Amino acid sequence: MDSRTKGKTVMEVGSDGVAVITLINPPVNSLSFDVLYNLKSNYEEALSRNDVKAIVITGAKGKFSGGFDISGFGEIQKGTRKEPKVGYISIDILTDLLEAARKPSVAAIDGLALGGGLELSMACHARISTPGAQLGLPELQLGVIPGFGGTQRLPRLVGLTKALEMILTSKPVRAEEGHSLGLIDAVVPSAELLTTARRWALDIVERRKPWISSVLKTDKLPPLGEAREILKFARGQTRKQAPNMKHPLMCLDALETGIVSGPRAGLEKEAEVGSQVISLDTTKGLIHVFFSQRGTVKVPGVTDRGLIPRKIKKVAIIGGGLMGSGIATALILSNYPVILKEVNEKFLEAGIGRVKANLQSRVRKGSMSKEKFEKTMSLLKGSLDYESFRDVDMVIEAVIENISLKQQIFADLEKYCPQHCILASNTSTIDLNKIGERTKSQDRIVGAHFFSPAHVMPLLEIVRTNHTSAQVIVDLLDVGKKIKKTPVVVGNCTGFAVNRMFFPYTQAAMFLVERGADPYLIDSAVSKFGMPMGPFRLCDLVGFGVAIATATQFIENFPERTYKSMIIPLMQEDKRAGEATRKGFYLYDDKRKAKPDPELKKYIEKARSMSGANVDPKLVKLSEKEIIEMTFFPVVNEACRVFAEGIAVKAADLDIAAIFGMGFPPYRGGIMFWADSIGSKYIYSRLDEWSKTYGDFFKPCAFLAERGSKGAPLSAPVEQARSRL
Numbered sequence: 182m183d184s185r186t187k188g189k190t191v192m193e194v195g196s197d198g199v200a201v202i203t204l205i206n207p208p209v210n211s212l213s214f215d216v217l218y219n220l221k222s223n224y225e226e227a228l229s230r231n232d233v234k235a236i237v238i239t240g241a242k243g244k245f246s247g248g249f250d251i252s253g254f255g256e257i258q259k260g261t262r263k264e265p266k267v268g269y270i271s272i273d274i275l276t277d278l279l280e281a282a283r284k285p286s287v288a289a290i291d292g293l294a295l296g297g298g299l300e301l302s303m304a305c306h307a308r309i310s311t312p313g314a315q316l317g318l319p320e321l322q323l324g325v326i327p328g329f330g331g332t333q334r335l336p337r338l339v340g341l342t343k344a345l346e347m348i349l350t351s352k353p354v355r356a357e358e359g360h361s362l363g364l365i366d367a368v369v370p371s372a373e374l375l376t377t378a379r380r381w382a383l384d385i386v387e388r389r390k391p392w393i394s395s396v397l398k399t400d401k402l403p404p405l406g407e408a409r410e411i412l413k414f415a416r417g418q419t420r421k422q423a424p425n426m427k428h429p430l431m432c433l434d435a436l437e438t439g440i441v442s443g444p445r446a447g448l449e450k451e452a453e454v455g456s457q458v459i460s461l462d463t464t465k466g467l468i469h470v471f472f473s474q475r476g477t478v479k480v481p482g483v484t485d486r487g488l489i490p491r492k493i494k495k496v497a498i499i500g501g502g503l504m505g506s507g508i509a510t511a512l513i514l515s516n517y518p519v520i521l522k523e524v525n526e527k528f529l530e531a532g533i534g535r536v537k538a539n540l541q542s543r544v545r546k547g548s549m550s551k552e553k554f555e556k557t558m559s560l561l562k563g564s565l566d567y568e569s570f571r572d573v574d575m576v577i578e579a580v581i582e583n584i585s586l587k588q589q590i591f592a593d594l595e596k597y598c599p600q601h602c603i604l605a606s607n608t609s610t611i612d613l614n615k616i617g618e619r620t621k622s623q624d625r626i627v628g629a630h631f632f633s634p635a636h637v638m639p640l641l642e643i644v645r646t647n648h649t650s651a652q653v654i655v656d657l658l659d660v661g662k663k664i665k666k667t668p669v670v671v672g673n674c675t676g677f678a679v680n681r682m683f684f685p686y687t688q689a690a691m692f693l694v695e696r697g698a699d700p701y702l703i704d705s706a707v708s709k710f711g712m713p714m715g716p717f718r719l720c721d722l723v724g725f726g727v728a729i730a731t732a733t734q735f736i737e738n739f740p741e742r743t744y745k746s747m748i749i750p751l752m753q754e755d756k757r758a759g760e761a762t763r764k765g766f767y768l769y770d771d772k773r774k775a776k777p778d779p780e781l782k783k784y785i786e787k788a789r790s791m792s793g794a795n796v797d798p799k800l801v802k803l804s805e806k807e808i809i810e811m812t813f814f815p816v817v818n819e820a821c822r823v824f825a826e827g828i829a830v831k832a833a834d835l836d837i838a839a840i841f842g843m844g845f846p847p848y849r850g851g852i853m854f855w856a857d858s859i860g861s862k863y864i865y866s867r868l869d870e871w872s873k874t875y876g877d878f879f880k881p882c883a884f885l886a887e888r889g890s891k892g893a894p895l896s897a898p899v900e901q902a903r904s905r906l
């Protein structure tokens with residue numbers, strides 16, 4: 182393959198008169214422009230050759246196609262590639278050349294047919310797949326729409342309601358379901374895929390099988406009035422669930438046009454909308470997230486050394502509290518045998534009970550069978566001592582945040598665990614070097630920082646010290662992948678990446694409220710911005726005990742830039758400690774529904790008098806935009822520090838940490854991406870101004886000041902980071 186081209190297709194014509202065209206673009210046979218243009222010329226040749234009666238399209242190495250080459254969108258956005266004429270691929274190639282051809286095409290689908298891959302197969306006259314194939318249109322997740330005919334052909338093949346479900350949720354279906362839906366014509370074992378597809382194609386030629394153009398089908402479409410009602414409902418749901426995104430509604434417009442005005446008009450609308458969405462900011466953000474998420478496992482100096490992850494056959498967890506039991510749940514769910522150690526029978530029973538409850542909730546929701554529950558639970562063994570640790574490959578300590586206790590545990594682990602065993606701590610604040618001080622095992626000590634609830638939250642911060650070996654990181658990255666977490670490798674410091682970013686966010690909110698801003702308006706503005714909830718609702722959820730403990734760590738470690746507010750401690754004194762006590766910033770009813778509490782004023786006023794702050798008329802009347810700036814620019818500031826210190830190796834890792842650890846909206850691309858979309862100059866100037874008026878909490882760090890003064894992007898690599906990695 183020419184190194185400048187990305188992928189190709191090859192065509193082989195058999196003596197049976199079938200031309201087999203194979204998509205080749207490892208690793209997922211994505212449809213790059215090169216693949217698509219090659220496919221077009223293969224088609225033209227196949228259609229003009231007298232020895233070709235029919236065509237079969239397949240993908241190399243057990244994968245049909247993972248869809249359009251996503252990097253192509255980036256090239257169009259950056260202007261490094263000119264977008265082809267609107268509709269060139271979906272109408273000129275897939276509809277007019279392929280689907281309307283005088284020779285039939287059959288798609289032979291192995292592995293996956295996603296996005297443009299499934300759309301290419303739907304332009305064929307039949308689809309044969311293997312049992313494991315995944316079929317889906319996940320484009321909306323990337324901010325684009327199924328723009329290779331998917332908005333028109335999927336509803337015509339599977340019906341409008343199912344098509345909407347598949348498109349709006351981005352979730353694929355398996356081959357068997359695809360078969361019963363009418364998306365797949367036959368499911369056959371891998372070894373028979375090509376022969377079946379070839380025969381099917383010849384059968385179409387000989388009229389033994391129907392010659393179906395999906396785009397012309399109407400039998401699965403509901404009557405017009407009903408279709409309009411279904412689409413109206415879908416629009417309402419979409420507006421509610423994705424209020425800050427335009428592309429899902431634009432996609433529905435394309436669907437509706439096809440149903441109301443016919444498939445040709447639908448294809449044209451789809452092409453027009455498909456081209457427009459590429460330049461939306463939300464699309465740029467989502468595409469950045471796609472590649473950044475995959476980029477977190479590429480750690481310079483670690484994953485580029487050819488190290489192979491060692492097999493982790495058994496894991497031990499110390500501590501069966503909320504974190505320990507959540508981690509144990511995540512591990513057994515991915516088939517790791519786990520030993521859970523506690524200090525006494527009572528705690529052990531409670532820990533195992535928590536794991537059980539985590540799994541039972543899945544059984545109740547129907548996402549886990551009773552048999553699977555039993556099988557999964559059988560992977561968990563309890564223990565009160567270290568005897569059973571003699572053959573474990575990894576230990577994760579998840580006890581309370583107490584340095585001397587952790588030091589003792591790690592000294593014990595060194596005695597009982599095998600030499601190769603990874604010694605991980607789930608600490609969220611304590612220096613790992615201190616934890617390992619009483620051992621000689623610094624090279625295998627690492628942080629495995631999970632987020633609560635650990636079996637649900639998708640992020641895993643892998644924390645390494647100057648001594649942690651590259652092999653240990655590679656091993657933990659592999660475990661992270663197996664337990665379906667997005668890992669981010671960070672350096673050792675108080676709060677690592679996520680908690681360091683989280684902290685200024687809640688502090689800024691307290692600062693504003695002490696100066697007269699309405700906490701409920703702040704929560705509402707932040708939710709509208711796209712966070713799952715506002716900072717006050719979040720404090721209630723986490724509980725004030727945890728909030729105070731974390732705050733103490735930050736006040737101790739970063740005194741010059743912490744804003745000390747007494748609001749939470751004052752409420753805690755009155756035994757209102759958040760959602761668990763039914764009272765915090767909000768009041769909670771039996772169904773845990775939050776409602777504002779007029780009493781809150783009392784605590785705010787008291788805290789205000791204690792800190793000597795005054796109500797500031799300007800801050801009382803902040804617009805939503807100003808609220809977002811005053812709560813999130815301090816987060817950007819801290820993210821810049823984390824980046825400049827080398828705690829994160831890439832700005833994109835902070836984007837992922839913010840999205841998966843804080844709930845930052847993915848369509849804004851993550852914290853650094855968002856900051857760059859606003860511009861470093863503006864962010865710097867705002868923080869600088871606030872720091873002059875309101876103090877050092879807002880003071881821009883040196884990194885931000887330097888980049889801000891030039892208007893340079895914050896995400897550009899740090900040249901000589903004092904890397905702690």
Ligand SMILES: CCCCCCCCC/C=C/C(=O)SCCNC(=O)CCNC(=O)[C@H](O)C(C)(C)COP(=O)(O)OP(=O)(O)OC[C@H]1O[C@@H](n2cnc3c(N)ncnc32)[C@H](O)[C@@H]1OP(=O)(O)O
Nearest residue numbers: 209211247248249250251295296297319327328329455475
């Ligand atoms: C024309 C004008 C406009 C016209 C208008 C536009 C209309 C467009 C219509 C069509 C749009 C689309 O098809 S959009 C694409 C729709 N497809 C998708 O969303 C699928 C995205 N991919 C995935 O979900 C997953 O990667 C999946 C395929 C399941 C494989 O998962 P795995 O865990 O096995 O592997 P991963 O680590 O995720 O991926 C392996 C590597 O492959 C890369 N990769 C995966 N899918 C890729 C893809 N579609 N394009 C590029 N690269 C891809 C990843 O970046 C990784 O790269 P490295 O990290 O370097 O190894």
